[in-house]
Amino acid sequence: MNTVAAPQEGAIRVALLGCGTVGGEVARLLTEQAGELAARAGVPVELAGIAVRRPDKHPELPPELLTADAEKLVTSDEVDVVVELVGGIEPVRGWLLAALKAGKSVVTANKALLAEHSADLFEAADAAGADLYFEAAVAGAIPLLRPLRESLAGDRITRVMGIVNGTTNYILSAMDSSGAGYAETLDEASRLGYAEADPTADVDGYDAASKAAILASLAFHTRVTASDVHREGIADVTAADLGAARILGRTVKLLAICERVTDDDGVESVSARVHPVMIPRSHQLAGVGGAFNAVYVEADAAGELMFYGQGAGGAPTASAVLGDLVAVARNRVVGGRGPRESAHAALPVRPMGQTPTRYHVSLSVADRAGVLAQVAQAFADHGVSIAAVRQSDVGDRASLVVVTHQAPDAALESTVDEISRLDVVHEVVSVMRVEGEDQ
């Protein structure tokens, strides 16, 4: 990219905020694929400016496009669409609200911002008649949000469940195949570039929780924010957990699970959670390895759907951004805007304690009569029904594995708490929620 053409008549002019891995790829594609993009959008799509923190650090970009003043760029008369790839909440939130209020459409990959402040952003977009697109915010290149927003708009989605964080999926896949522990595997992942220098957002589940909030909002037409999402990361997943899973023909994945829950009185609510889950190795999500993402969607009429692809990386994320950009450009050409968001269902968010889950519990217990009876009684006392039990002797101890039927998560947690205090229980080896039926 060495020369910048003069602005073309009728072109859609794009302000790019941030020019790192994804932004650089977007800038490259906008230039190299200009002819193709114009044919698809029905109008040329051009870069009007690129806001970066330090313009002098970007000799690869045309200097006349560079600015450090994002605030000024987003409301410039030269700009029709703002593509935001900076990330984080502030000052980005202010920039995007200003852009929308000025009638600019916005394309963003900012999951953290959307998971916290989507209400403000959607209202500003609606008020101005502008588009707000964010396919790249969840599951990178996988076309997932558009199908949820549009293709399934006539259906009733009951569940969205998937692997939406590549770093944790890489670590859990590696732990599963090597038998190594968490800390060691995280070190290896960092060395290989699969984990960031500060991996907190990934391994503690913040990234997945933001994505779960966005998915639940779209699927259930309800505002769900990241703070509504129950979040557990993978830092407590042990080699023993993976070992226990292996014995049962299962593996462990960090899943985002968004469900429509109907209680006994027929009252509907939404549950959104992120935590490690044991799933059968025969489950299609079990085969999703490395840094790939995959998401299951279940709907009343459509049945079961799955979407699979690369969840991160410069080029895949840029693909999603450009798809949105072409959509915005096409909408401008026909004088309309894309379908707006809707939170019309406004379902209550169900607390995790009241969300129905199933537990797997592996115990090391004394090998004597009456132990199983005591453990079983603890489940019964909390109203938890047992689906399967497996007991095997190891010297003077026994290994006892219990898989439950569905029960409120709080009842399961209390049961485990009580069991861990029983004299006959030497150790709680592994406790983990399970999904999917064994075959």
Next chain:
Amino acid sequence: MNTVAAPQEGAIRVALLGCGTVGGEVARLLTEQAGELAARAGVPVELAGIAVRRPDKHPELPPELLTADAEKLVTSDEVDVVVELVGGIEPVRGWLLAALKAGKSVVTANKALLAEHSADLFEAADAAGADLYFEAAVAGAIPLLRPLRESLAGDRITRVMGIVNGTTNYILSAMDSSGAGYAETLDEASRLGYAEADPTADVDGYDAASKAAILASLAFHTRVTASDVHREGIADVTAADLGAARILGRTVKLLAICERVTDDDGVESVSARVHPVMIPRSHQLAGVGGAFNAVYVEADAAGELMFYGQGAGGAPTASAVLGDLVAVARNRVVGGRGPRESAHAALPVRPMGQTPTRYHVSLSVADRAGVLAQVAQAFADHGVSIAAVRQSDVGDRASLVVVTHQAPDAALESTVDEISRLDVVHEVVSVMRVEGEDQ
């Protein structure tokens, strides 16, 4: 559905053509989910009329909506959108052209019509500023066309490959697990309702070829009709083919394969074909069983994507139709229309003979010196490079399996023809194209 409300102010009024399995489900959902659909579309969506061949045969539908006169219904002032679920070319083509010319938007699941006459239909839609949506025409409930048309609009798709016909997938899956032959398995599939009384459209690949034409057109922005698609069905797939595949850790699937092919001079063309293929059992498409559909999409920036779900059936297909209907309604609300089709790339369609493929050939040959040399020479004579050979003795004969590298399909075909005429070759046991790398 016992009562019909008076038309609501500002409602989008729908004419339904055909009321069989899918149409009945659409009518049911339009009535039962009226509130939800109105919330999503931003405007009520109502049935204005239902055209069926014999209104007296539909006591389950409100009589005041029924008519036998589809031609009159589609241009009625009472109608905004026509949903066509009759199928076949004529008289449907005339009805839909009349509807589009009258400014009505059209939602259709008619793959045969789209695969032959999409140019007329798109031109009529463009001229009238009306929408033409057809998500249900390919892969039933799976949101596939919208991602191709919209989400990947900024990317460069290089390949679309998948299982798009449930009947043939059911038959091949059953042959694979039972070891039974084709005729026997087809009978069984008919008895169980997985194959139609006249299964020609499915088993001879016509249905998949129509879908391949639609997929190639969208993916490569080029008009591809069903007659451009090389088509082979599954009637010639034998138990011996499945057996040969099994020995190699492979299975057989009927795939639709649409590719962007660049020749040595850098000239681009499009190849679209439907035929049985041996794929490794480790390939994700190999695990797609029964009547499910799954489609791989490869794009420059997005990388590899997969879409999986139910490819047929009343409810899944109705889900796709309603998604389109909501999109049309939303477009009307904002006064715009959805992204139009584009055939701007207008790439030439490559004949099958010039399309690069790979062959698997299983031979029964004489067990004596020089046989392999003769067979290998035949491949060399046609410029075909061999990727793998496996020879094993069975009494006084030997089994010889050859897997080739890529070569023009015509060269491969000629090679097999020559080999079959060699004296040392007793029988050509199985010839089949292969896709996917062995692991």
